[in-house]
Amino acid sequence: MKYAASVGVVVLTALGACAAWAEEAEGPRSSDWVAALPDGETKRKMIVGCTSCHPMGLPVAFRMDEKGWGEAVRKMKKIDDDLDLALIPFQAGELEAWLSKNAKMPSKGALVATAKAEFREYPAGKGTGFYHDMALAGGKAWIADYFGNILYGVDPATGAVEEHPIPVTVAPGKPGGAHAIDVTRDGQLWITFTKSEQVAHFDTKTGTFKMYGPYPKGGNVQYFVLDADRFIYEDKQGGIWTTHFSKVMLSRLDPRTGEIKSYPAAPSTTLPEKAVHLYAAVADSKGKFWYTETHGNRLGTLDPETGKSEVFEIFAPWSGPKRLAIDPDDRLWIPQLASGEIALFDTKARKVERTLQVPIPGDYVYAVRRNRFTGDLWATGCGSDSLYRLDPKTFAFTIFRLPRRGAYTRTVAFDPDGTVWTCYSAFPNKHTITGGETGTVLRVTPKE
Numbered sequence: 001m002k003y004a005a006s007v008g009v010v011v012l013t014a015l016g017a018c019a020a021w022a023e024e025a026e027g028p029r030s031s032d033w034v035a036a037l038p039d040g041e042t043k044r045k046m047i048v049g050c051t052s053c054h055p056m057g058l059p060v061a062f063r064m065d066e067k068g069w070g071e072a073v074r075k076m077k078k079i080d081d082d083l084d085l086a087l088i089p090f091q092a093g094e095l096e097a098w099l100s101k102n103a104k105m106p107s108k109g110a111l112v113a114t115a116k117a118e119f120r121e122y123p124a125g126k127g128t129g130f131y132h133d134m135a136l137a138g139g140k141a142w143i144a145d146y147f148g149n150i151l152y153g154v155d156p157a158t159g160a161v162e163e164h165p166i167p168v169t170v171a172p173g174k175p176g177g178a179h180a181i182d183v184t185r186d187g188q189l190w191i192t193f194t195k196s197e198q199v200a201h202f203d204t205k206t207g208t209f210k211m212y213g214p215y216p217k218g219g220n221v222q223y224f225v226l227d228a229d230r231f232i233y234e235d236k237q238g239g240i241w242t243t244h245f246s247k248v249m250l251s252r253l254d255p256r257t258g259e260i261k262s263y264p265a266a267p268s269t270t271l272p273e274k275a276v277h278l279y280a281a282v283a284d285s286k287g288k289f290w291y292t293e294t295h296g297n298r299l300g301t302l303d304p305e306t307g308k309s310e311v312f313e314i315f316a317p318w319s320g321p322k323r324l325a326i327d328p329d330d331r332l333w334i335p336q337l338a339s340g341e342i343a344l345f346d347t348k349a350r351k352v353e354r355t356l357q358v359p360i361p362g363d364y365v366y367a368v369r370r371n372r373f374t375g376d377l378w379a380t381g382c383g384s385d386s387l388y389r390l391d392p393k394t395f396a397f398t399i400f401r402l403p404r405r406g407a408y409t410r411t412v413a414f415d416p417d418g419t420v421w422t423c424y425s426a427f428p429n430k431h432t433i434t435g436g437e438t439g440t441v442l443r444v445t446p447k448e
Contacts, residue, residue, distance in 0.1 A: 031110065032110055045318045052087055069103075119403045135413055149165065152164075176193040176198070177194035192223065222245040230370055241253075244278060271295065366409070424442065
């Protein structure tokens with residue numbers, strides 16, 4: 001089923017380099033709250049376990065005593081257990097005492113210079129939904145509801161919204177778990193479903209789905225392996241590869257036959273398999289895969305031809321490496337959620353070339369994406385309500401402050417005209433203060 005509806009589109013005026021008085025008037029952000037916490041392993045574990053889903057500190061998670069923090073942690077732990085994700089690496093009582101002692105909201109936010117941009121918001125989907133990713137395909141911007149099992153397509157010119165119920169194999173009322181949304185080089189849209197253990201191909205011209213699966217039970221099929229141009233990687237035989245959140249392995253789908261084959265990666269020696277969280281992966285120019293382990297805290301590689309897997313211990317404990325990018329020189333740009341760092345790893349020399357610190361203290365970066373049209377890297381400043389543009393030659397950051405508090409984002413997509421796209425992606429989504437009870441796709445037009 002498919003239908004279009006006109007919706008209100010919100011255009012916000014260009015924001016320039018912020019004067020100090022403007023920053024002070026706005027007050028502190030989540031990144032300021034995080035920066036004020038004492039450094040150490042507990043802080044990094046908290047960031048990895050909590051900010052994988054939503055901002056911390058603002059607008060709902062601060063100024064609580066130990067009892068209040070305990071209630072909040074138990075609530076989040078129940079959601080974590082119900083979804084069987086093993087995200088929160090704390091036992092009952094460990095985190096709330098530390099937070100009640102150390103969590104304090106600063107009176108002022110960090111002062112940073114931001115670049116000018118125009119922001120256009122496109123409402124789409126229910127306010128109770130969860131929209132993990134977005135992508136551009138077929139002339140539209142797409143998001144999918146993790147719980148509602150609906151794909152939404154937004155017309156950038158008019159704001160009209162299409163709805164496409166997704167035929168996931170789940171019981172009525174249960175989530176399919178729409179997660180990654182990415183595009184193959186032929187412009188076709190693909191979606192992973194962590195809870196139904198399926199992958200979908202969506203034809204943007206006909207509005208039809210083709211479902212593949214099931215993938216290995218309990219694996220939580222997670223992300224597509226991407227190439228340097230941010231397309232889904234397709235091997236020489238046309239195979240499409242995915243990671244798994246709860247299994248230390250990658251899987252290959254043959255779209256012609258529907259055959260799915262799994263390839264184990266190097267096991268952890270310190271964590272149970274379910275807790276490692278083999279996360280995102282990219283393919284280098286030779287077809288070898290490089291992946292991150294968010295909780296396992298390692299960089300790994302898998303050669304699909306030989307099945308050989310290696311790991312690299314290059315991060316400080318509980319750094320939380322997340323959605324990495326690869327460039328045409330086979331260099332990895334690896335964001336670390338808990339440290340605010342981006343590691344530049346040379347896969348040919350097999351070493352870290354340099355480490356870059358994002359310019360806003362306390363910020364946590366979920367993803368780095370490469371703009372194939374310009375070669376720039378873009379990173380999501382999840383704690384500072386920002387996007388960062390990173391020049392791969394000078395390593396200079398440009399900050400674009402997004403128009404909402406709690407503007408938590410997980411990915412970035414690009415148009416050839418220079419516009420940048422994302423969506424608000426906090427869960428629960430009340431952490432992002434928006435102007436309406438819907439999901440929101442955001443278009444960013446730099447004004448430089």
